[in-house]
Amino acid sequence: MFDNEDLHEDGSPATQESSEVVMRHTNSSGTELLNVFSNHSQWEPQATSPSLAQTGNVTSERPILSGPIAAMLSMTLGILSNTVALLILANAYARLRRRSKAFLLFASSLVATDFVGHVIPGSIVMRLYLSGGVPSEEYNRSDPLCQFLGGSMVFFGLCPLFLGCAMAAERCLGVTKPLLHASLVTTARTKLSLSVIWLAALCVALLPCFQLGSYTYQYPGTWCFIKVLEHTERADVAFVMLFSGLGLASLAVAFICNTISGLTLVLARMRKKPCNRRSTQSHDIEMVVQLLGIMVTSCICWSPLLIVGLITVKQSYHHSVGDDLATYKTLMITAVRIASWNQILDPWVYILLRRSVLQRISFITKRQRDLKESTFRCWEIHSFPSIEKNPVSRV
DSSP: TTTTTTTTTOOOOOOHHHHHHHHHHHHHHHHHHHHTTTTOTSSOOOOOHHHHHHHHHSOOOOOOTHHHHHHHHHHHHHHHHHHHHHHHHHHHHSOOOOHHHHHHHHHHHHHHHHHHHHHHHHHHHHHHHOOOOGGGGGTTTTOHHHHHHHHHHOOOOOHHHHHHHHHHHHHHHHHHHHHHHHHHHHHHOOOOOHHHHHHHHHHTTGGGGGGGSSSEETTTTTTEOOSSSSOOOHHHHHHHHHHHHHHHHHHHHHHHHHHHHHHHHHHHTTTTTTGGGHHHHHHHHHHHHHHHHHHHHHHHHHHHHHHHHHHHHHHHTTTTGGGHHHHHHHHHHHHHHHHTTHHHHHHHHHSSHHHHHHHHHHHHHHHHHHHHHHHHHHHHHSEEEEEETGGGGGO
16 A cells, blocks of 8 residues: 555655644644634734735734824824914914014914814824724725825825915015015915915815825724825826925925025124114014924925825836835835824924024023133132242242
């Protein structure tokens, strides 16, 4: 019966050992499958076998416990920061003169938009976290909640960028052409500009309602955004290019306007304008410094999402993602988390970069410097007495 089979040294047939190995492999695979489909807590990571992870049949994309805690802390910090900034801007709007009220109206609108944009999407994301998230196989489903969350993220993402650009342009006009600024920039026109900005962002966010792009759930199933991965179409590519293009263009215009304003103020200070212009330049410097803070914050927070979105949708449309799908998912979730911090950091620009705060910091720094200089002089005098004043030392 075993004439044509190889025998081990002890004379036992090799086929018997192979059968036992196959049975053990089958039992272990069955145990792994049962473990994969067993009931896990939604806050515990799901362990999968390496073979299953390689084939992609089972993925672990459930949110962990730290997700809702971080979301709750972020929402609380954003609400407190924006509330304090709104109170500061309201006080400044009531006491400053007319030429600064357009800037303060833009700034108050920016903080108010950040506040609403932090609460509405944050509460929906918190709800998805607490429900365990959406399974990966249902990412492409279209439901009203996902459409609303995706539209909210696009709307509240574009509004701060548009407002920062408008504020930079307004200050550039005020610094370079003050007379033209006084005749053109009025409270009514400022409110009209705000309405146009909000309407433009809303129109872009509603494009998927006209089949120009789509919103889908994103990894790990707790947020929605423009479809950038898996089965992307030409409309999705155009939508991402529009969103990222408008955002990057706003940052570029703000950078140019702020650079012109800053150089103009530096040149004016070097030329030593008359004393009656010092107060005006002081207000201009304060506002330009705040604009620079807003621009730097927006660039750091939004550039990763705008650039990564473009790269990801391009790779997905050309079917070049391949085995890097998990990497692109991680990049997207990291970029959107960085972008969410823009709504937290923007208020601190107005909280920390106020003229009163900067003056106090300058006063404390100058006082400490003077104290160090006086201490060093006293130490130098007492430690090295003059030889001429000490006759004993001549002997």
